[in-house]
Amino acid sequence: MGREEFLFLLAGLKWTVALSVVAFICGSVAGLMVALARTSGIFIVERLTAGYIAVFQGTPLLMQLFVVYYGLALIGIQMDAWAAVSVGLTLHASAFLGEIWRGSIEAVPRGQTEAAKALSLGYVSRMKDVVLPQAIRISLPATIGFLVQLIKGTSLASIVGFTELTRAGNIISNQIFQPLTVFGVVGALYFLMCCPLTIYGAHLERKFLTASR
Amino acid sequence: MNQTINSATTTEPMISLSGVEKWYGAFKALDNINMSVAKGEKIVLCGPSGSGKSTLIRCINHLEAYQKGDIHVGGIMLGHGSKTIDAVRREVGMVFQQFNLFPHLTVLQNCMLAPMRSLGLDKAQAEDRARTLLERVKISEQAEKYPAQLSGGQQQRVAIARALCMRPKAMLFDEPTSALDPEMVKEVLDTMIALAEEGMTMICVTHEMGFARQVADRVIFMASGAIVEEAPPAEFFSNPKHERTRKFLGEILGRH
C-alpha cells in the first residue's frame, strides 16, 4: 500500500470523524430532550419516549440507516448520503443517549429534587442547576462508552454508499488486492480513535467508584 | 457415644500447633505459635486488630497457608496436599464474621449441601440431620426461607447449624458477632453457650469478654502475630501479667 492509498484512507477518516462529531453533538441535543421527556412525569409523554427508545434499541443500526435514507426520499426530502446518514446516526444517538441520561437523572437522589422544590426552584432551575450537573457526572463513563459505539457505527454508512473510512478501505482493497493490509490499517485507524476514549471512560468509572465508596 | 468416652480418656489434644509461622511477603503475620487444645476445651482468642488471631484460626483449616511449623487436628497432621486438608475441613466447622450463607440456597439447602456432597449422605439423611440442627439453634421454622429474608442474628445461627451438620469434632468462630446489630448479639452468643455446654471443642476469636468469662477455659491474648499471654479467664481479667494485655483490656472494657 503506497502513500497515495494511505492518503485516500485518511480522507475517508476525515469523514468518519465529521460524521461522529455531527451525530454526537446533534444526538446529544436531541438526547437531552428525550431524557427530559422520559422523566417528565407526564404519563403519555413518558410512554411515547419509552417506545421511541425501545425501537432504536431493538433494531439494527444498519436498518435504521436504510429506513431513514429511503424514508426521507419518500417524503420528498432529497438529501445526499452524507446528510441522510447524519440524520440517521443522530436519531440513533438521541435514543441511546436519552436512555443513558434518563438512568443518570434517576440516579440522582430524590432528596435533591425535594430540596430544590422546598427552596421553591422551578422545573428549569431544578434541572439545570441541581439535577443535571450531578446526572452528567454520573453518566460520563456510559456516555463516552456510547461515543465509542457511535464512532464504530459510522462504518455502516459505507453500506449505504457514503465514502468514509471503511468504504475508502473497500475501494483501496479492490484496487490493490491486499485486503488484509488495507483492513489492518483501517482497523488500526479506528483503534487509534476509540482506544483513548475507552481508556478515559474506564478511568472515569474507576474514579467515580472509589469516590462513591 | 462410646467414642466420646474413649477419646476423652486419651491425652492427645484435639488441636495442636507447634512452631507455626506465616508471612505475607516480608510481613510476619504469625510468629512461632505453639498451642494445644484438649477435647472439649473452650478457648477465646483476643487481641487488637491485625494481631493475627483470625489468621491463626484460618490456618487450622488451611484457609490460609503457613510456611513453617505443624498443625494436628483430631489426630490428622495437616499437610499442604489437598487430601489431609479436606480431611481436616470435614472434622472442623467454621463460622465467619460475615455469615457467608449461600444466597441462592434455602436455609435447609445451605445445611444439606456439604453433608451430601462432602460426606456422601443421601438426601433424606442430610435433611433429617439439617432439621435436627436447625431445631437446636431454634430456627427450624425458617428452613424454607432464603438467607436474604433473615435477620443477621438468624443468619449467623443458620451458619452455626450449617457447620454442625458436618458433625465436626471442633468449631472455629471468627468474630461471629462483630457484624451484628447490638440487639442480635445475644441470640448468637446464647447459641454458642449452649454448644459449649454440650461439650464442643471451640476456638473463638471474639471481643465479647462476658462470653469469655462465662465459657472459656482459657483466654489467649495475641499481639503482632505472637501469643503474649494465656490464662484462665478469672486470672486473665483480674490479674493480667503483660503491659500490652493490660492496655488492651483497659481499652476494650473501658469502652463497654
Place this chain on the structure above:
Amino acid sequence: MNYTLDFTPVIDGLPNLLWACLGTFTLAICGMLLAIVIGIGGVILRQSPLKPLRWLVIGFVELIRNTPFLVQIFFIYFALPLAGIRLDPTPTAIIALGINGGAYAIEIIRGGVQSISKGQMEAGLALGLHKAQVFRLIILKPALRAIYPSLTSQFILLTLTTSIASAISAYELTSVSQRIESDSFRSFEVYFTVTAFYLVISWVMMRIFALFSSRYFSYPVR
C-alpha cells in the same frame, strides 16, 4: 411527491423473509455459544500466572472493542482463506460474531467472578467441599445472576449485529431483504417491514432471557 406505498413485493417475499429470520436466529445463537466459550476461555487465560498470556487476552479484548464489527468481519472473511480455511459466508459470519461477542463476554464474566465475595469461596472450602464443587455449587449461580443483565443486553446487541453479516452475504434477514429490495426497488417498504421483524426478533430474545431468569434466579437478594 406522489409516491404510493406498495407492499406487494414484501408480501410476495414473505416466505423468504421468514426463513431468513431463522437464519438470523441461527447466526445469533451460534454466535452467542461461541462467544460464551471464548469468554470463559479468555477469563481463565486472563487469570493465568503467565504475564504474556494475560496481556494477550487484554490486547484481544481492547482490539475487538475498539474497532467496528464491519471491519472485523471483512478482515476475517479475507484472512481465513489465507490461513487455508475455506468456509461459506455464514460460518464465517458466526466466527466473526463469536469473536466479537467473546471479547465483550470476557469482560462481563470477569466482572461476575470478581463480584462473588471471597467469603463464599472460603465457606465452601471450610465445609470440606473441593474447589470444583465450590465453583459449581456455590459460585456459579450467583455469579451468573450478577452478570445476567449485562450478558443479555450484550446478546441482544449481538443479535442485532447479525445484520452486518449481510456485508459478506451471509444468509440472514438483511441480506435477503437487500435482494428483494434490488429486485423491486421498493426500498422503504422492504426495510420498514424488516425493521419491524427485527423488533419482534429482539423482543422474543428478551422474553426468552427473562423467562430463563425468572425460573433460574428466583431466590431473593438483599
